[in-house]
Amino acid sequence: MGSPGGAAHSPRYMSPPHGGARTAWPDGAEDIKLPRGLLPLPDRSWTGVYLPYYDRLAVEENPWIMRMTEAPAHVPPPCRALEPSPAKPGPPQEPPEATGGQVEECCLEQVQTMVVGEVLKDVDTACKLLNIAPDPQDWSCVHVQKWLLWTEHLYRLPQVSAMFQQVSGRDLCSMSESDFRQRSSQFGDMMYAHLDIWRSAAAMKECCPPPEDSGSAAEDLWSDVIRNYPNQPIHLWQFLRELLLKPHNYSRCIRWLNKEKGIFKIEDSALVARLWGIRKNRPAMNYDKLSRSIRQYYKKGIIRKPDVSRRLVYQFVNPV
DNA sequence: AACAAGGATCGCT
DNA sequence: AGCGATCCTTGTT
Numbered sequence: 482m483g484s485p486g487g488a489a490h491s492p493r494y495m496s497p498p499h500g501g502a503r504t505a506w507p508d509g510a511e512d513i514k515l516p517r518g519l520l521p522l523p524d525r526s527w528t529g530v531y532l533p534y535y536d537r538l539a540v541e542e543n544p545w546i547m548r549m550t551e552a553p554a555h556v557p558p559p560c561r562a563l564e565p566s567p568a569k570p571g572p573p574q575e576p577p578e579a580t581g582g583q584v585e586e587c588c589l590e591q592v593q594t595m596v597v598g599e600v601l602k603d604v605d606t607a608c609k610l611l612n613i614a615p616d617p618q619d620w621s622c623v624h625v626q627k628w629l630l631w632t633e634h635l636y637r638l639p640q641v642s643a644m645f646q647q648v649s650g651r652d653l654c655s656m657s658e659s660d661f662r663q664r665s666s667q668f669g670d671m672m673y674a675h676l677d678i679w680r681s682a683a684a685m686k687e688c689c690p691p692p693e694d695s696g697s698a699a700e701d702l703w704s705d706v707i708r709n710y711p712n713q714p715i716h717l718w719q720f721l722r723e724l725l726l727k728p729h730n731y732s733r734c735i736r737w738l739n740k741e742k743g744i745f746k747i748e749d750s751a752l753v754a755r756l757w758g759i760r761k762n763r764p765a766m767n768y769d770k771l772s773r774s775i776r777q778y779y780k781k782g783i784i785r786k787p788d789v790s791r792r793l794v795y796q797f798v799n800p801v
Numbered sequence: 802a803a804c805a806a807g808g809a810t811c812g813c814t
Numbered sequence: 815a816g817c818g819a820t821c822c823t824t825g826t827t
Binding site for chain 2: 769776
Binding site for chain 1: 817818819820821827
């Protein structure tokens with residue numbers, strides 16, 4: 482299952498052709514309303530790779546990556562570094578061309594290593610949030626749909642999941658890039674590239690199991706919970722906290738206002754509700770219902786309204 | 802119109 | 815029983 486080279490991808494970044502009118506989930510349960518004013522996807526790209534997470538990472542939190550994106554086109558994309566190669570697992574093998582001296586090379590490699598680590602972590606988080614296996618090969622048709630829907634909603638892509646009905650993870654992985662394009666002429670290559678990142682991450686994981694996470698204690702605790710009880714139903718507050726712990730992925734929909742005090746704001750109520758609905762297989766989930774569930778936490782002392790109540794702002798009673 | 806609060810009911814585990 | 819989804823009414827921003 483040779484993963485096609487990342488450099489071969491040529492994903493296009495483009496705004497969805499038409500507004501947010503969506504039709505239905507695979508099961509045709511109900512209309513999906515996306516908020517108006519769809520954000521156009523970023524215009525810059527890392528040559529040959531689609532890393533939606535890192536578009537945000539680049540601009541908002543890590544200016545150093547922004548510089549990477551402006552680097553000359555010969556910079557090997559992170560996707561390459563992630564490429565599964567059972568014979569020789571490990572860090573990127575391809576040295577960048579000698580352009581600006583050893584120091585720059587060294588920095589490049591450091592950056593690449595960090596990016597690869599972040600990609601692996603992000604895939605991990607998405608697995609937890611979606612309750613799916615990291616390896617797309619293991620996905621059922623339902624898992625494939627969840628992954629597609631999640632990606633669509635998170636990055637505001639037009640609907641592509643409908644074109645992949647009754648496709649298992651194995652089927653998905655056996656499809657070529659042109660197969661993807663046949664199903665979605667506009668975004669097939671993008672989804673293909675995104676899938677390739679996941680496959681690569683899964684292969685990486687198999688080759689070299691992740692080192693002990695250097696994340697926060699809370700994050701470790703949470704990972705343990707997930708590891709030990711893989712099919713334990715996730716609670717809404719856990720889900721929200723998990724989104725909050727990945728600001729570079731999800732800050733567009735939910736973010737901390739004061740992490741120390743546990744105060745957070747839901748920036749895009751519709752999107753958070755959609756993601757929660759995907760996670761729980763509840764196509765009809767909306768903010769009205771989600772917020773009702775949050776209010777149930779008032780009594781239980783898990784979440785409350787901050788002292789100065791503001792719209793869409795809540796507070797964890799026991800911040801981490 | 803969107804958000805907030807909370808009662809009532811239902812299904813699932 | 816606990817939890818969350820759903821539907822509802824009433825009030826606020």
